[in-house]
Amino acid sequence: MNILQKIFTDHYEEIKYTMHTRPVVMDNIDRMINCGDPSFGGAMYTCPDCGHLKFVPFRCKSRFCPTCGVKYAQERSTSMSFKLIKCTHRHCVFTIDEQLRPFFLKDRSLLNCLFRAVRSVMLRLFYKLNKSRNFVPGFICVLHTFGRPLEWNPHIHCLISQGAFSDDGFWRTVRYFNFTYLRKSFQTALLNEMELIIGPSFKTVKSAVYKKCINGFYVYAKPNLSNTNTVIKYISRYLGRPAIALKRIDSYDGHYVTFHYNKHEDNSFVKKTIPVLDFIKLLIQHIPDWNFKMTRYYGLYARNRTLDSSLIKSINKSKHKLFRSFTKWRYNILLSFGYNPLCCPVCGSDMLLAEIRYNHRHVSLEQLFEKAKLKALCRSS
Numbered sequence: 001m002n003i004l005q006k007i008f009t010d011h012y013e014e015i016k017y018t019m020h021t022r023p024v025v026m027d028n029i030d031r032m033i034n035c036g037d038p039s040f041g042g043a044m045y046t047c048p049d050c051g052h053l054k055f056v057p058f059r060c061k062s063r064f065c066p067t068c069g070v071k072y073a074q075e076r077s078t079s080m081s082f083k084l085i086k087c088t089h090r091h092c093v094f095t096i097d098e099q100l101r102p103f104f105l106k107d108r109s110l111l112n113c114l115f116r117a118v119r120s121v122m123l124r125l126f127y128k129l130n131k132s133r134n135f136v137p138g139f140i141c142v143l144h145t146f147g148r149p150l151e152w153n154p155h156i157h158c159l160i161s162q163g164a165f166s167d168d169g170f171w172r173t174v175r176y177f178n179f180t181y182l183r184k185s186f187q188t189a190l191l192n193e194m195e196l197i198i199g200p201s202f203k204t205v206k207s208a209v210y211k212k213c214i215n216g217f218y219v220y221a222k223p224n225l226s227n228t229n230t231v232i233k234y235i236s237r238y239l240g241r242p243a244i245a246l247k248r249i250d251s252y253d254g255h256y257v258t259f260h261y262n263k264h265e266d267n268s269f270v271k272k273t274i275p276v277l278d279f280i281k282l283l284i285q286h287i288p289d290w291n292f293k294m295t296r297y298y299g300l301y302a303r304n305r306t307l308d309s310s311l312i313k314s315i316n317k318s319k320h321k322l323f324r325s326f327t328k329w330r331y332n333i334l335l336s337f338g339y340n341p342l343c344c345p346v347c348g349s350d351m352l353l354a355e356i357r358y359n360h361r362h363v364s365l366e367q368l369f370e371k372a373k374l375k376a377l378c379r380s381s
Contacts, residue, residue, distance in 0.1 A: 003249050004066055007276060009033055010254065015280060025284045028064040035060035035068060041358040045351040047344035054351060056329075056341070064287055069242035075327045076295065082323075083301050084314040085138055087163050090177070091222040094118050094156040094186055097209055103194065104145075104154045108289055111154060113193035115141055118156050119298050121185045126164045126174070135164035135172055138300030146243045148261035149272070150282040162224065165300055165311065183216030190217070243286045252276070 001009070008015070008029055016026060034040055042057035063069045094114070104110050118141055126135045139160035147153040163173045191209060195202045250258040250271070257279040260271045274282075288294055297303065300311070315323060325331055333341045342351045 002066070002246055003252055004246060005033055005035070007252055007257065007280065011276060011280060014277065015284075019277075019281070019284075021284060022287075022289070024290050025287050028062045028287050029284070031060035031062040032065040032068075035062070035065050041356070043353060044355040044357065045342060046354040047347060047349050047351050049349045050344060050347045052344050052346045052351070053354070054342075064242065064283075066242045066244070066246045070245075071327070071332070074332070078323055078327055080140060080295075082313070082315055082317075082320055083138075083140075083297065085161055085163075085300060086312040086314045087161050087173075088224050089159050090162055090224055092158045092160060092177075092182075093220055093222065094158060094182075095153075095218045096155065096190065097213055097217060099205065099209060099212070100190075100194070101152055101154065103198070103205075105152050105285065107197075108292070110194060110197060111143060111145075111292070113190060113197065114143065114154060114156050115296050116193055117186055117189035118158055120189050121182060122158070122160060123299065124185065125178070125181065129164065129172065129174070130166070133166035133168060133170065135166050136299045137161045137164040137174075139298050140301055141296050141298065143294045145286045145288075148264065149270070150243055150259075150279075150286075152285055161300065169310065171311075177221065179219055179221070180216075182219045185216075186219055187213060187216040243283055 012029070012033070015021060015029065036057050036059060038055060038057045040058060042055055045054045045056065046052070059065070059068050059071070061068050061072075063072050094117075096114075104114075122137065122139055126137050129135045137160055139158055142157045142159075143154065144157060145152060145154045162175060163171055165171055187209075191206045195206060244259065248259050248261060250260060252258075255276060256273050257276050258271065258273040259279075260269065262269055326335065330340065330342055333339065343349075344351050
């Protein structure tokens with residue numbers, strides 16, 4: 001049991017009966033707490049030479065789980081890399097004013113406005129290059145609702161191609177981005193989208209935000225990404241990862257949780273100790289609603305667009321199987337910890353899958369091992 005599982009197990013009843021959380025929150029908490037519990041099922045492996053057995057429990061597959069969330073980020077970033085065109089990409093971050101954050105927390109459907117605003121701004125930016133040719137870039141948007149201190153801070157990470165493809169089959173490289181235009185147009189697009197949903201009552205807030213943010217919302221660019229491997233590693237840090245890594249939680253004494261982070265502004269180290277229930281509230285607010293798409297593809301990367309054969313992908317289709325193998329459980333353990341989990345510790349042979357069990361709550365592991373041994377003996381004979 002890791003430290004996060006212990007925190008949520010110790011205070012499970014308080015979360016369920018006093019916090020009045022959304023159903024999706026309790027579903028993710030239940031899955032995370034029971035992640036790796038053998039009673040929920042697993043796979044039995046056997047050595048064909050010496051008969052040694054090994055039971056590997058199933059994981060919860062929840063992005064809220066620190067273990068499964070990292071695995072999800074790896075798989076999604078690999079799938080994303082298969083879509084990328086072979087060109088330089090730029091990573092842009094679209095942020096909003098603090099005054100607007102509570103609106104997105106109260107009504108999570110407004111988070112769609114962030115995606116629509118970024119989409120309209122980026123397509124308009126490239127369309128203005130040559131309106132008759134209609135240049136379209138490829139860009140991927142990922143929603144983050146948290147900052148390093150775990151506060152509610154919705155913003156969009158956008159990975160965009162530094163080039164666009166026209167309707168008549170011409171590729172144009174774009175190295176300069178007008179960030180003054182991006183800041184002001186993103187602000188206008190987002191506020192208009194929110195007003196359409198919230199209604200006339202939002203006009204007062206809209207006017208106050210315009211007066212406060214005269215230069216628009218803060219939009220900044222991170223380093224250019226040209227190498228394919230660099231792109232994959234870079235986007236995996238920002239894609240679907242849990243709000244906090246286990247290594248950032250320093251201690252838990254039953255009443256208080258201590259965690260650390262580095263400030264964005266000056267990268268200074270900050271250590272924070274807060275009551276455990278406040279820590280839990282900070283984490284669960286970042287659990288998305290069911291079926292909400294945190295990653296969305298636009299332009300050349302949209303599903304409904306057929307790419308021209310002249311556009312070369314960053315990773316050739318023949319290499320997809322190899323790249324996907326690196327995210328598999330066996331090779332992930334091998335690359336991370338330096339050992340093969342399916343190598344028999346007795347004779348060194350490769351272990352084979354013997355049986356898969358689901359929800360064997362009324363069957364002990366000893367009974368499972370005995371049954372697997374009988375099957376292995378029958379096979380050998």
